[in-house]
Amino acid sequence: MRKTIEKNAQLLALFAVACTALIAFVNFLTQDKIIEQEQQQLISTLSSIIEPSSHDNSISQTCIILEDEQLGELPQKAYLATNNNSPVAAAITTTAPDGYNGNIFLLVAINFDGTLSGVRAIKHQETPGLGDKVELRKSQWILSFNGKKILDENDHRWAVAKDGGMFDQFTGATITPRAVVNAVKRTTNYFNQHKAELFNTAPNCSENAEIK
Amino acid sequence: MKLSDEYKELTWQGLWKNNPGLVQLLGLCPLLAVTSTVTNALGLGLATMFVLICSNATVSAIQQWVPKEIRIPIFVLIIAAFVTCVQLLMNAFTYGLYQSLGIFLPLIVTNCAIIGRAEAYASKNPLKQASFDGFMMGLGFLLVLIVLGGIREILGQGTLFDGADLLLGEWASVLRVEVFQLDNQFLLAILPPGAFIAMGFLIAAKNKIDAKLAEKAPKKANVEIERVRVNFDS
Numbered sequence: 238m239r240k241t242i243e244k245n246a247q248l249l250a251l252f253a254v255a256c257t258a259l260i261a262f263v264n265f266l267t268q269d270k271i272i273e274q275e276q277q278q279l280i281s282t283l284s285s286i287i288e289p290s291s292h293d294n295s296i297s298q299t300c301i302i303l304e305d306e307q308l309g310e311l312p313q314k315a316y317l318a319t320n321n322n323s324p325v326a327a328a329i330t331t332t333a334p335d336g337y338n339g340n341i342f343l344l345v346a347i348n349f350d351g352t353l354s355g356v357r358a359i360k361h362q363e364t365p366g367l368g369d370k371v372e373l374r375k376s377q378w379i380l381s382f383n384g385k386k387i388l389d390e391n392d393h394r395w396a397v398a399k400d401g402g403m404f405d406q407f408t409g410a411t412i413t414p415r416a417v418v419n420a421v422k423r424t425t426n427y428f429n430q431h432k433a434e435l436f437n438t439a440p441n442c443s444e445n446a447e448i449k
Numbered sequence: 450m451k452l453s454d455e456y457k458e459l460t461w462q463g464l465w466k467n468n469p470g471l472v473q474l475l476g477l478c479p480l481l482a483v484t485s486t487v488t489n490a491l492g493l494g495l496a497t498m499f500v501l502i503c504s505n506a507t508v509s510a511i512q513q514w515v516p517k518e519i520r521i522p523i524f525v526l527i528i529a530a531f532v533t534c535v536q537l538l539m540n541a542f543t544y545g546l547y548q549s550l551g552i553f554l555p556l557i558v559t560n561c562a563i564i565g566r567a568e569a570y571a572s573k574n575p576l577k578q579a580s581f582d583g584f585m586m587g588l589g590f591l592l593v594l595i596v597l598g599g600i601r602e603i604l605g606q607g608t609l610f611d612g613a614d615l616l617l618g619e620w621a622s623v624l625r626v627e628v629f630q631l632d633n634q635f636l637l638a639i640l641p642p643g644a645f646i647a648m649g650f651l652i653a654a655k656n657k658i659d660a661k662l663a664e665k666a667p668k669k670a671n672v673e674i675e676r677v678r679v680n681f682d683s
Contacts, residue, residue: 263533
C-alpha cells in the first residue's frame with residue numbers, strides 16, 4: 238500500500254517536472270518575440286497618433302511615469318516626442334473609470350500647443366456592437382478628437398451632443414463616449430497644466446520594465 | 450482493411466455521429482464565448498485541435514506507465530502544459546489574435562472534450578489511432594465553431610472573415626466579405642444569448658438530418674434510443 242503511494246507520488250512529481258520543463262523551454266523560445274511584438278504594437282500605435290516626421294527621438298524609449306488623480310488611480314505613462322530637444326507632443330496613457338463596463342484604457346496624444354494629435358482606445362470591455370465604436374476598427378468616431386483644443390478648464394463644448402457638447406454619442410450608447418470625452422478632457426487639462434514640467438523630466442521607465 | 454475501417458469509423462464519429470460540439474456538447478464555454486466572428490472561431494478551433502492532437506498522442510504514448518489511480522491529474526497536467534505552450538506561441542506569432550482571444554485561450558484547459566478524449570479513447574488505444582482521433586475530434590469541433598461563427602458574424606455585423614489578417618497575416622484582409630451593409634449591428638447575434646439560440650438551431654438541424662437519414666435507410670428502422678455517450682467504444 239505504502240509502496241504504491243510512494244511510487245505514484247514519484248510519478249506525479251516526474252510528470253510535473255517534465256511539463257514544467259516543456260513550458261520553460263517554450264517560454265524561453267518565445268519571450269524575445271513576445272517583447273518585440275508588444276514593442277512593435279506600441280510603436281505603431283504611437284506613430285499613428287503622433288506624426289513620425291515631426292520628431293527625431295524614439296518616442297517609445299522616451300517614457301516617464303506619471304501619478305495624478307486626473308489620469309486615473311493607476312500610475313500612467315507619458316511618451317514624449319521631441320525635435321532637436323524642443324518639445325513636440327506627448328502621448329499619455331489614461332483611464333476612463335466610468336465606462337459602461339469597467340475601465341476604458343486610452344492613449345491620448347497632445348501637441349505642445351494643446352491641440353489633440355490623436356486618441357486611441359487601447360483596451361476596454363464595452364458592449365460589442367454598441368460601446369465598442371470607440372475602437373478605430375469599428376468606427377471613425379475616435380478621430381473626431383483630432384485637432385480639437387480646450388479653451389478653458391471648464392470648456393462646456395467638451396461633452397457629448399446630448400449634454401450640449403460637440404462630440405456625437407453612439408445610437409444606444411451614451412455612457413461610453415461620455416466617459417471617453419471626459420477622460421480625454423481631464424488628460425488634456427493635466428497636460429496643459431504640467432507640460433513644461435513633463436518635458437523637463439528625465440525618462441524613467443524603460444520598455445522592458447513595463448513588460449514585467 | 451480492418452485498420453482503414455477503424456480510421457473511417459473515427460472520422461465519422463469525430464465529424465458527425467459523436468461530434469464534440471453538437472452531440473457530446475462538451476466545451477460549450479469557449480464554444481459560445483468566442484464564436485462572434487469566423488476569425489475568432491478559426492483561431493480558437495485550431496488551437497483546440499492542436500492541443501487535442503498533442504494531448505491524445507502524449508496520453509497514448511505514456512499509457513503503460515500511468516497507474517489508474519493517478520491518471521486524471523496526469524492528463525490535466527499534460528493538457529495544461531500544452532495549452533500554456535499554445536498561449537505563448539500565439540502571443541509570439543499572432544499577437545493581434547492573441548489580444549482578442551487572450552482570455553479565452555486558458556479556457557481550453559476546461560474544455561471537457563479534451564480530457565474526455567484522453568480518458569475515453571487515447572488512454573486505451575495505440576499512438577496512431579489516438580492522434581487521428583484527436584485530429585478528427587478537433588476538426589469536428591473546429592467545424593462547429595466556424596459554422597456558428599459564420600452565422601453570428603453574418604447576422605451580427607453583415608460580414609465574413611472580419612479581421613482575418615490578425616490570424617493569417619496582412620494578405621488575409623482581402624478575405625473579408627461584406628455580405629450586406631448594416632446600419633445597426635444585430636446585437637442579439639453578437640452577445641452570448643445569440644450563441645445559445647444559434648447553437649440550438651444547429652443541434653436541431655443535425656437531429657433533423659439524422660432523422661431523414663434513418664428514414665431513408667429502412668433496414669435500420671429499428672433504431673434503439675441511444676444515450677449520448679462520450680465513450681463510444683464501450
